[in-house]
Amino acid sequence: xxxxxxxxxxxxxxxxxxxxxxxxxxxxxxxxxxxxxxxxxxxxxxxxxxxxxxxxxxxxxxxxxxxxxxxxxxxxxxxxxxxxxxxxxxxxxxxxxxxxxxxxxxxxxxxxxxxxxxxxxxxxxxxxxxxxxxxxxxxxxxxxxxxxxxxxxxxxxxxxxxxxxxxxxxxxxxxxxxxxxxxxxxxxxxxxxxxxxxxxxxxxxxxxxxxxxxxxxxxxxxxxxxxxxxxxxxxxxxxxxxxxxxxxxxxxxxxxxxxxxxxxxxxxxxxxxxxxxxxxxxxxxxxxxxxxxxxxxxxxxxxxxxxx
Amino acid sequence: xxxxxxxxxxxxxxxxxxxxxxxxxxxxxxxxxxxxxxxxxxxxxxxxxxxxxxxxxxxxxxxxxxxxxxxxxxxxxxxxxxxxxxxxxxxxxxxxxxxxxxxxxxxxxxxxxxxxxxxxxxxxxxxxxxxxxxxxxxxxxxxxxxxxxxxxxxxxxxxxxxxxxxxxxxxxxxxxxxxxxxxxxxxxxxxxxxxxxxxxxxxxxxxxxxxxxxxxxxxxxxxxxxxxxxxxxxxxxxxxxxxxxxxxxxxxxxxxxxxxxxxxxxxxxxxxxxxxxxxxxxxxxxxxxxxxxxxxxxxxxxxxxxxxxxxxxxxxxxxxxxxxxxxxxxxxxxxxxxxxxxxxxxxxxxxx
Numbered sequence: 023x024x025x026x027x028x029x030x031x032x033x034x035x036x037x038x039x040x041x042x043x044x045x046x047x048x049x050x051x052x053x054x055x056x057x058x059x060x061x062x063x064x065x066x067x068x069x070x071x072x073x074x075x076x077x078x079x080x081x082x083x084x085x086x087x088x089x090x091x092x093x094x095x096x097x098x099x100x101x102x103x104x105x106x107x108x109x110x111x112x113x114x115x116x117x118x119x120x121x122x123x124x125x126x127x128x129x130x131x132x133x134x135x136x137x138x139x140x141x142x143x144x145x146x147x148x149x150x151x152x153x154x155x156x157x158x159x160x161x162x163x164x165x166x167x168x169x170x171x172x173x174x175x176x177x178x179x180x181x182x183x184x185x186x187x188x189x190x191x192x193x194x195x196x197x198x199x200x201x202x203x204x205x206x207x208x209x210x211x212x213x214x215x216x217x218x219x220x221x222x223x224x225x226x227x228x229x230x231x232x233x234x235x236x237x238x239x240x241x242x243x244x245x246x247x248x249x250x251x252x253x254x255x256x257x258x259x260x261x262x263x264x265x266x267x268x269x270x271x272x273x274x275x276x277x278x279x280x281x282x283x284x285x286x287x288x289x290x291x292x293x294x295x296x297x298x299x300x301x302x303x304x305x306x307x308x309x310x311x312x313x314x315x316x317x318x319x320x321x322x323x324x325x326x327x328x329x330x
Numbered sequence: 331x332x333x334x335x336x337x338x339x340x341x342x343x344x345x346x347x348x349x350x351x352x353x354x355x356x357x358x359x360x361x362x363x364x365x366x367x368x369x370x371x372x373x374x375x376x377x378x379x380x381x382x383x384x385x386x387x388x389x390x391x392x393x394x395x396x397x398x399x400x401x402x403x404x405x406x407x408x409x410x411x412x413x414x415x416x417x418x419x420x421x422x423x424x425x426x427x428x429x430x431x432x433x434x435x436x437x438x439x440x441x442x443x444x445x446x447x448x449x450x451x452x453x454x455x456x457x458x459x460x461x462x463x464x465x466x467x468x469x470x471x472x473x474x475x476x477x478x479x480x481x482x483x484x485x486x487x488x489x490x491x492x493x494x495x496x497x498x499x500x501x502x503x504x505x506x507x508x509x510x511x512x513x514x515x516x517x518x519x520x521x522x523x524x525x526x527x528x529x530x531x532x533x534x535x536x537x538x539x540x541x542x543x544x545x546x547x548x549x550x551x552x553x554x555x556x557x558x559x560x561x562x563x564x565x566x567x568x569x570x571x572x573x574x575x576x577x578x579x580x581x582x583x584x585x586x587x588x589x590x591x592x593x594x595x596x597x598x599x600x601x602x603x604x605x606x607x608x609x610x611x612x613x614x615x616x617x618x619x620x621x622x623x624x625x626x627x628x629x630x631x632x633x634x635x636x637x638x639x640x641x642x643x644x645x646x647x648x649x650x651x652x653x654x655x656x657x658x659x660x661x662x663x664x665x666x667x668x669x670x671x672x673x674x675x676x677x678x679x680x681x682x
Contacts, residue, residue: 230406230446234438235443236469250455
């Protein structure tokens with residue numbers, strides 16, 4: 023187990039270098055002009071252009087630029103945003119708590135509601151609740167998230183006033199509706215995954231054994247069926263955690279939440295290379311770490327899996 | 331602790347016998363499966379009984395209803411699609427089909443236990459064997475986790491699993507096939523039930539291990555004076571351990587007899603066919619006998635005797651009348667206790 027973890031962490035190093043390099047090159051070599059973006063339509067004074075070009079090494083070849091960037095990264099310095107002129111570490115520190123709150127709501131929502139709906143549907147296949155789960159999850163999966171976001175914002179927020187419409191001024195309640203929207207699609211997948219898994223495991227031989235042992239029904243379901251059924255769900259949840267953190271560009275945009283997705287989108291628009299790479303690098307790290315945690319959790323849930 | 335109060339209604343074994351008659355008495359059991367394709371009649375009037383310390387072997391092809399009967403006795407039939415439509419299952423004189431679900435559950439595992447065919451898939455892959463064994467004590471006797479584990483180790487010792495204490499936390503996949511089947515047996519034995527139903531306990535094992543497992547089962551059965559229903563299609567296994575045999579075909583018992591008499595003088599053409607299809611050393615090189623045709627489709631069981639399309643003796647009456655399970659006698663009419671055959675021509679088969 024220990025060796026497996028060490029190997030996985032070592033594997034992260036080339037993956038991290040590779041992804042940051044690719045993202046850096048793509049963003050800085052797109053051919054835009056980040057300095058011009060600072061001034062919009064107005065001309066950039068020559069002396070300012072010269073200073074900024076020197077400051078951000080914009081006249082040097084891409085591999086040198088990346089090298090300067092990576093050197094800073096190793097010392098914990100994410101560099102400075104061209105657009106805002108502030109340290110990127112500061113931007114990250116502002117954006118992450120916002121995203122974590124939205125992701126936290128989404129994750130809790132999809133885990134609790136998704137698993138419960140899936141287990142109930144799987145236990146009573148063909149029943150009303152099963153059909154309800156199937157139809158509603160299919161609808162959620164089929165509708166694009168920006169439609170879902172805008173519709174719920176319009177009705178739940180504006181029309182009926184159940185939730186704040188946008189921004190984060192009202193404290194925790196501001197994160198609830200964005201979280202529900204963000205988690206809804208994954209919830210649908212989790213419910214379907216849990217349903218299929220429970221339905222399959224209910225027919226398993228060891229469930230028949232558990233019944234033959236005279237175990238009460240809640241023990242048969244709660245321990246023997248559920249333990250086995252949650253393995254695929256956990257795998258999905260782990261992969262989803264990374265997506266929730268980074269993929270909330272649309273949702274954060276709709277609800278005007280200054281989180282990672284929102285900032286990333288802004289930085290991309292103005293070709294703010296260092297800022298984009300900073301955000302993406304951290305996302306890459308989050309993905310790598312959640313993937314590792316899922317793999318370890320997998321071995322805890324299923325003893326047939328052993329890492330050597 | 332409520333477990334003990336409740337089950338007091340069913341007398342405990344080996345002490346203060348209050349119930350007369352057989353331990354388990356199945357009477358005219360009918361089970362059907364209602365599927366989209368139609369109603370499959372899996373069991374059509376099966377009756378058999380087992381006494382304490384006795385071994386009944388139930389013999390038959392796949393789909394003959396032997397496992398379904400066992401599942402009906404255990405009350406673990408999947409409903410739907412399976413339904414018991416008629417009959418009685420008397421355990422110590424009490425009809426289990428009339429018990430409440432909770433009463434029935436407390437009999438399961440506690441008084442009647444079952445051993446399944448494939449121990450790898452029948453044990454939960456993600457729970458340790460110690461946990462799965464200990465569960466019996468925790469649920470039925472209310473023991474703590476720790477006490478249950480100690481009991482689990484005892485059980486593993488009793489079924490001769492080496493280094494039981496060290497292996498109690500291992501998972502099913504870490505054991506060999508024979509050891510896994512021993513764990514299944516230990517689980518069935520854990521609460522010292524009155525009756526064990528073993529559903530093809532050795533089918534998934536290789537021949538040397540088969541013998542070991544059967545010996546162990548026979549030994550423990552004698553030790554606890556348990557009734558045993560052995561479901562199998564292996565005629566070799568049956569001859570060694572069973573006291574009496576019931577041969578099933580298409581959900582019906584077609585012949586029953588004390589074990590050695592059945593081998594000596596079968597009274598049903600189907601039994602005769604089964605015995606003839608055992609490979610024999612003295613007939614080496616000859617073509618092996620096989621019963622022609624296929625087992626019947628349970629959705630469309632042939633009219634009359636279900637075996638008639640495959641039977642070498644079949645005549646018109648076989649296609650119209652269902653033969654009842656009639657007592658079999660000697661040629662001079664002398665009684666042959668425990669023998670019966672559901673064939674219009676049993677006389678010709680046994681004596682001819």
